[in-house]
Amino acid sequence: MSSNEIQSQNFRYHTIEGALYISTGALISTQTIMPALIKRLGGGDVLIGTWPVVMYLAYFLPQVISANNSGATQYRKPFVIKLGFIQRLHILLLACVIALWGESAPTLALIFLFLLFISNQMTSGSVSPVWMDFLAKTTSPESRGKLVGWRSSLGAALGLVDGFILTVLLTMISFPYNYAAIIGLAFLCQISSLVAQQKIVEEQPSAVTVPVRLSELFARMRFIVAGNRPFRMFLVASVLLTGSFTSVAFFTVAAMKRFDLSEPAVGIFTVVMIIGQILSGVVLGWVADTKGTKRALLICGISLLLSIVAAIFAQSVIWFYFVFIFMGINVGAEMYMRYNFAVECAPEGDRPMYVGIMNAWFAPVYLISPFAGWLSAVYGYNLVFWLSLAIGSAGIILLAKIPDLRAEKLALSSK
Numbered sequence: 390m391s392s393n394e395i396q397s398q399n400f401r402y403h404t405i406e407g408a409l410y411i412s413t414g415a416l417i418s419t420q421t422i423m424p425a426l427i428k429r430l431g432g433g434d435v436l437i438g439t440w441p442v443v444m445y446l447a448y449f450l451p452q453v454i455s456a457n458n459s460g461a462t463q464y465r466k467p468f469v470i471k472l473g474f475i476q477r478l479h480i481l482l483l484a485c486v487i488a489l490w491g492e493s494a495p496t497l498a499l500i501f502l503f504l505l506f507i508s509n510q511m512t513s514g515s516v517s518p519v520w521m522d523f524l525a526k527t528t529s530p531e532s533r534g535k536l537v538g539w540r541s542s543l544g545a546a547l548g549l550v551d552g553f554i555l556t557v558l559l560t561m562i563s564f565p566y567n568y569a570a571i572i573g574l575a576f577l578c579q580i581s582s583l584v585a586q587q588k589i590v591e592e593q594p595s596a597v598t599v600p601v602r603l604s605e606l607f608a609r610m611r612f613i614v615a616g617n618r619p620f621r622m623f624l625v626a627s628v629l630l631t632g633s634f635t636s637v638a639f640f641t642v643a644a645m646k647r648f649d650l651s652e653p654a655v656g657i658f659t660v661v662m663i664i665g666q667i668l669s670g671v672v673l674g675w676v677a678d679t680k681g682t683k684r685a686l687l688i689c690g691i692s693l694l695l696s697i698v699a700a701i702f703a704q705s706v707i708w709f710y711f712v713f714i715f716m717g718i719n720v721g722a723e724m725y726m727r728y729n730f731a732v733e734c735a736p737e738g739d740r741p742m743y744v745g746i747m748n749a750w751f752a753p754v755y756l757i758s759p760f761a762g763w764l765s766a767v768y769g770y771n772l773v774f775w776l777s778l779a780i781g782s783a784g785i786i787l788l789a790k791i792p793d794l795r796a797e798k799l800a801l802s803s804k
Contacts, residue, residue, distance in 0.1 A: 395590050399527045402588045404539045409582035411544025415551040416575040417480070419444055422555070423506075426568050430491065430499040442755050443503070447510035448517075449752035455515040456745030457606050460598030460738065465523035466591045472516040473586065477579045479509035484572040491565025498565075518744035521728050525740055527589050531678060533732075534685065537725040538674020545666035545721060551578075552659065596738045610746055613739070619792050620734040620743065624750050626788040627727060630690050631754045633697070633781030635761045636774050637716060640700055643770040644709045654706070658713045665717020673722040682730045683793035689723035690785045692716070697778045701771060733794045 390398075417423060424437045459468065483505045490498040528536055551574070558570050601609055614621050641658055644650060669692075677685040696715035699708050728744060735743035765773045 392592065395592060396527070396529050396532075399589050400532060400536055402585045403524060403528060403536055404543065406582045406585040406589075407536075407540030408543035408547055409578050409585065411540060412547030412551050413575040413578045414544075415548035416555055416571050416578070422568075422571065426487070427499065427502070429564060429568070430495040430502065432499055436499075442758055444506060444510050445755040446752050447507045448514040449748045449755075451511050451514045452518050452745035452748045453606065453610060453742070454603075454745075456518040456741035457609075458600045459519045459522070459741045460595070461600055463594035463597055464591055465519050465526065465595065466589065469516055469520050469523050470583065470587060472512055473520075473583050474580075476509055476512040476516065477576060477583060479505050479512070480572060480576040480579060483509075484569045484576060487565050487572060488569035491568065514748070517748065518741040521732060521744045522595070522740040523589075523591065525732050526593065526595065527591055530733075533729050534677025534682060534726075535671075535674040537677070537722060537729060538670040538672070540670070541674075541721045541725065542667050542670030545663050545670065545717075547578075549660065549663045549667070552663070598738060609742075613742065613746060617734060619794060620731070622787060622791045623730060623734065624747065626784045626791065627747070628750065628754055629780050629784030629787065630693065630723075631751055632757060633693060633777040633784060634719075635758055636697055636700070636777035637693075638758065638761070639765055639770050639773055640696070640709070640712055640716065643700060643774075644703070644706060644712075646770075647703070648706045648709075650706065658709065661710050662713040662717040662720065665714040666721030667717075669718040670721045673718075673726065677726060677729065681793040682726055682733060683788065683791060685722065685726050686730060687785065687788060689719045689726060690781065690788060692718040693723075694778060694781050694785065697774050697781065701774045701778070 419441050423440060427437050427440060459465070462468065483502065486498055486501045486505065490501070524536075525533070554574065555571055558574075559567050561567075562570055614624065644658070645654065673685045673688060676688065692715045696712045696719065699712045699715065703709055703712070727747065731743045731747045732740050761773050764776075
């Protein structure tokens with residue numbers, strides 16, 4: 390099999406793996422299902438508010454250490470498959486815990502829910518920078534945007550199907566077996582994605598690098614950030630846009646309060662958002678491959694700002710359909726476009742480290758979520774929206790000033 394045929398095959402399996410994995414976001418969502426499960430197990434509002442912060446920190450913080458250790462081996466695939474299996478095993482164990490103790494010992498089940506998910510997120514965070522290097526090694530640079538787009542669009546489409554299945558399971562099966570079945574289905578989808586990932590071929594070995602000591606690791610991080618101006622500007626712009634994204638958590642509750650909406654409206658908003666993800670993923674992938682990754686990121690960021698503007702000035706519930714369409718465009722591709730841009734900033738041997746630095750950089754931003762909640766409770770949702778709009782606008786301005794390395798390479802290749 391030729392190298393082009395291998396890359397074409399890898400593209401298909403990366404797409405299948407991504408679609409299956411991304412779709413499980415509808416089944417174990419940090420914003421919907423997991424808070425509902427915590428409440429059902431007896432957890433209070435403080436615990437529910439703590440959940441996303443703890444999960445994001447557990448995911449982001451281990452990444453630099455993992456990236457530092459990843460260079461000790463020539464091939465990324467064995468590490469990705471091994472940790473991927475361990476990470477998915479947590480989901481199966483969680484389904485068993487909920488089925489066994491969800492009703493008879495809910496406090497115990499709640500404790501295990503947090504412990505298992507924190508461990509799951511730490512494992513996922515550890516594999517994330519190495520996985521991105523694995524993806525970059527096994528696909529051509531010219532098709533990475535398209536790959537991210539197809540993964541996102543197909544994952545959102547499957548997530549829509551999963552959403553309907555979730556509704557049926559919650560309705561037809563009694564607690565706690567309904568939640569156990571939902572989490573079990575998420576495990577089946579994720580383990581199926583691992584089977585597809587196993588078929589990806591890693592042709593070339595990577596250069597081996599010796600891991601540095603922890604004291605030297607932070608010095609290396611500072612050296613990378615200080616010495617790479619486009620990457621440094623990208624980190625600051627991304628932090629501003631991530632801070633702006635905090636307002637997204639309040640869109641649904643703001644709409645329900647302002648227009649006195651009933652619970653079914655939440656389902657409609659969810660469907661509208663997923664439609665935005667499905668429609669935008671492939672288009673943004675094409676933009677990234679033909680016009681540059683920065684341009685795709687700008688579209689994602691501007692879509693976020695448009696969703697905030699629509700939420701501020703909404704005169705009827707119809708406006709909120711546009712809020713969630715724009716939000717879907719952002720959610721559908723921004724995170725993976727950031728991964729692509731970080732990889733484009735990095736020398737080949739440092740790709741895991743750049744991804745690790747990027748994600749660790751975001752971790753403290755999620756600590757502002759409780760503060761945003763306090764602001765909304767005291768001063769109302771619109772103050773949070775206006776602040777998010779100002780912060781996000783600064784991020785867009787800075788992002789627009791960053792040199793687009795991918796676009797420059799495309800221009801050179803066309804000469």
